Amino acid sequence: MRTKEQLKQAAFAAIDAKKMEIAAFGDSIYREPELGYKEYKTADKIKKLFDELGYPYRDKVARTGVVADLKGKESKYKVAVMAELDAVVVPGHKDACAETGAAHACGHHCMMASLAGVAYALNGTGILEELCGDIVLMAVPAEEGVEIEFRNKLRESGEISFLGGKQEFIKLGIFDDIDFMIMQHIKKKDGTVEAEVASNCNGFVSKLVRYIGKEAHAGAAPHEGINALNAAILGLSAIHAQRETFRSEDYIRIHPIITKGGTLVNVVPDDVRIETYVRGANAAAILDASAKVDRALKSGGDAVGAATKITDIPGYMPFNFSEELIDVVYENLCALYGKEHVDRMGPGFGGGSTDAGDVSQLIPTVHMYIAGASGNLHTEEFAVADKESAYVTAAKALVASAIDLLYDKGETGESVKKHFKAQLTKERYLKEWGKL
Ligand SMILES: [Zn+2]
Numbered sequence: 001m002r003t004k005e006q007l008k009q010a011a012f013a014a015i016d017a018k019k020m021e022i023a024a025f026g027d028s029i030y031r032e033p034e035l036g037y038k039e040y041k042t043a044d045k046i047k048k049l050f051d052e053l054g055y056p057y058r059d060k061v062a063r064t065g066v067v068a069d070l071k072g073k074e075s076k077y078k079v080a081v082m083a084e085l086d087a088v089v090v091p092g093h094k095d096a097c098a099e100t101g102a103a104h105a106c107g108h109h110c111m112m113a114s115l116a117g118v119a120y121a122l123n124g125t126g127i128l129e130e131l132c133g134d135i136v137l138m139a140v141p142a143e144e145g146v147e148i149e150f151r152n153k154l155r156e157s158g159e160i161s162f163l164g165g166k167q168e169f170i171k172l173g174i175f176d177d178i179d180f181m182i183m184q185h186i187k188k189k190d191g192t193v194e195a196e197v198a199s200n201c202n203g204f205v206s207k208l209v210r211y212i213g214k215e216a217h218a219g220a221a222p223h224e225g226i227n228a229l230n231a232a233i234l235g236l237s238a239i240h241a242q243r244e245t246f247r248s249e250d251y252i253r254i255h256p257i258i259t260k261g262g263t264l265v266n267v268v269p270d271d272v273r274i275e276t277y278v279r280g281a282n283a284a285a286i287l288d289a290s291a292k293v294d295r296a297l298k299s300g301g302d303a304v305g306a307a308t309k310i311t312d313i314p315g316y317m318p319f320n321f322s323e324e325l326i327d328v329v330y331e332n333l334c335a336l337y338g339k340e341h342v343d344r345m346g347p348g349f350g351g352g353s354t355d356a357g358d359v360s361q362l363i364p365t366v367h368m369y370i371a372g373a374s375g376n377l378h379t380e381e382f383a384v385a386d387k388e389s390a391y392v393t394a395a396k397a398l399v400a401s402a403i404d405l406l407y408d409k410g411e412t413g414e415s416v417k418k419h420f421k422a423q424l425t426k427e428r429y430l431k432e433w434g435k436l
């Protein structure tokens, strides 16, 4: 039996031997960017690779997702290694699709390249045969929040229930037997930091609110009207009256705007609209605050006799950290980049949102950031300046972490599982987040 280090070196050598193929794969995906739930060509590319390597897979998972189960010596644990299939809309990007404006300006093609690297690392190297668990390679659709109307139509037709691909994977049960999920995302090089792990993402729910009153002449017959603007003002004041009940550690942020306040000054407003986000650092607190906001908004309508209509659109969930899984990944990043170039950020607050946060509510999940980009994500300037890091070293970080979790009797994986605290069950996730 080889040592853990020998297994990692065998994986790295296999990845290095396929550098050209990995680069060609990543570049090919970059050249044909596709938007969420429409990543057909991108899915075909990963399927073709799995076919070449003789890996069985499930396809058309949540429309375009592809999932390959690679069996270990036994199946004590399962590690999912994930990459996102979709591009983002940046029509002015030099490599954007002329038709859709889609461009790989968030670098998801680098994730796909690293997934290909992991696939090569486990092919013909005998590594899987020495691990106590399975490695599941996942290509997931629709991380970027774009084309909401299109996705809402898919939702109305019953084809999907969630706008995000990982959320949909949860619903479909793809994570039911998965013990750990690891993934990485490209970042811009920040000083000397080449890699970071565990920057926080807050979660959010967005709300569209409509007060429906009754028009009347504001001077001659206001007694015949129902003033929807008064309802909105009372509703907003009632939200402020909830603030003392929010705990500091939950970082609740509610920031409504009135998007329509009336039509004519001489007419009692009968249609007033508000949009707001309810953000927070954990799912339970967001759900609690969301319910209080609904109650407050409704009180404004009730006070004046207006109807209150609230439409919730579930956003992404906050990140629930597994400190032990962060440690595993951190050590591997340090070995690959040098300790002085790796930032172990740990839980903090702020940052963007990702649907990897949703997965982290249920199972130990880690999301690394690996340098290689020049220009900011989601902008016309975005480019991959360092493919060695973004395609190749990223793959090594992923496969080395998977080996750690599944080596020997899986002691490391067992310890990660033991110390992880799920914030929600899948049932509660679907019931409470899904109903929003
Ligand atoms: Zn993005």
Ligand SMILES: [Zn+2]
Residues within 6 Å of the ligand: 106, 107, 108, 143, 185
């Ligand atoms: Zn992204």
